Amino acid sequence: MADDKKLTPRAEDFSAWYNEIVLRAELADYSPVRGCMVIRPSGYGIWERMQRALDDQFKATGHRNAYFPLFIPQSFLEKEAAHVEGFAPETAVVTHGGGKKLDEPLIVRPTSETIIYAMFAKWVQSYRDLPLLINQWANVVRWEMRTRLFLRTLEFLWQEGHTAHATHDEAEAETRKMLGVYRDFMEGWMAMPVVTGRKTDSERFAGALRTYSCEAMMQDNKALQAGTTHNLGQNFAKAFDLKFQAESGSIEYAWNTSWGVSTRLIGGLVMTHGDDIGLRVPPQLAPVEIVIVPIYKTDEERARVLEAADRIVQGFGAWEHREPGRLRVHVDARDGIKPGAKYFEWEMRGVPVRMEIGPRDLDKDQVVLVRRDTREKRPASLNTLAEDVAELLSRIQADMLIAARERREQHSIREPITYDRFRELMDGEGAFVYAGWCGDAECEAQIKADTKATIRVLPDEEFRSADAPKSCLRCGRPASAEAVWAKAY
């Protein structure tokens, strides 16, 4: 760990503060390859829990996992016009194999629509084969110019769902359903509140009919696009000849959807919950929910305290082999490191609850519990400890979401504001600004040029203001929709 004891103040430089947490909490590291990242065990532990929770949800909604190739023939990408236009500039291309030049270059997948729907076309003949609901966990490559740990790397690990349906409405329902799955995960597991809604044409996925997004607010008041779902219409079905015979006997093109979230979510977690001490991990995602720090002076005390810790762990179940309903506990029995040093280390890593056990506590049949989120410290009786701790953990989970949502609402502007004030806001502290939009892409582009802010989403009904805005933020013409404006990562 580095020499200096405090983190970079986030007010001064949010980026530096973010990097500091990611590196010091050992979530990730730079790789020898430019723009790529190594996810370290403590980061991967969080990701594994995310992955399992998401995968369970995908299964529960009828999806099955499959695996498709890393390489995509260049001609596949070119079959869908908008798709190739969107992705061609950021593809990595393999031109040689076995020491020889390839007849056709292979694209390292930036996303797998093309190769997956080419396969779907083989698998689907009848309406009875639909819906086809597939998910893939894979790494993809997008040759970004500027990279950032977790948030934008050349190669990243994600999940991409791909489905085929018989009707537009069914595909649309699937697109909305998966957006809901994402939202529930981000709020329920990550304690990261999001605003959901539809993307404007300029931010729509290359090749999609409609794109929906979950947008979270980071602590510098910028937006993070945390997950997107796309109704692809029949665009890819037509490009890859994905057809089926309907009940009526007619031959029709299928309707596709795709949706994905990535390890970017870990970055979102850091930027939502990190503080100046380090990371804060919501209990649901914490590989270790409770860390026990034993306190002792003599060998006798050490034996006594560790024995008590052991009993408590037996009561909870060891975290490496957690049974459903048990708690994930770790005893930090390292000798020669003072308790204070251990406190700082585990706080940096974001473990939700710390349990201190010393001779003075055992004399009183108690331990001391410290919450990572509020740093609140209190004694707890040994008799009811398991229930007490389980209750505390679920309260922390709930409180973290509430705190994050309150913070977001404090930095959301719903009152009508002048364009000058808007520019000032985007230039300074930032915000989610709910305001009218005339629906003109040129107006949207001009605002982006002026302020770097974009329409994050045209929000879903529950996020819309009670009084619909009447005029466009910039041009003053009648508003066709309410939009959430913000600068984004």
Added chain:
RNA sequence: CGGGACGUAGCGCAGUCCGGUAGCGCACCUGAAUGGGGUUCAGGGGGUCGCGGGUUCGAAUCCCGCCGUCCCGACCA
């Protein structure tokens, strides 16, 4: 890809202007004491100074090229 800063031990840095024995703090190893919020003392290990070329008796230091990192733009999940 354009502008700026930087690359020296695992991490953070000094040394570079003005060429001449590779340094500091933390971390790590050994020993002793210590132990309820970042322990102390003593001893020790660890380096092709980002890579390649050039100038020179001699290069971390000067020159050229390349690679990488960070920040600001353009692009994007």
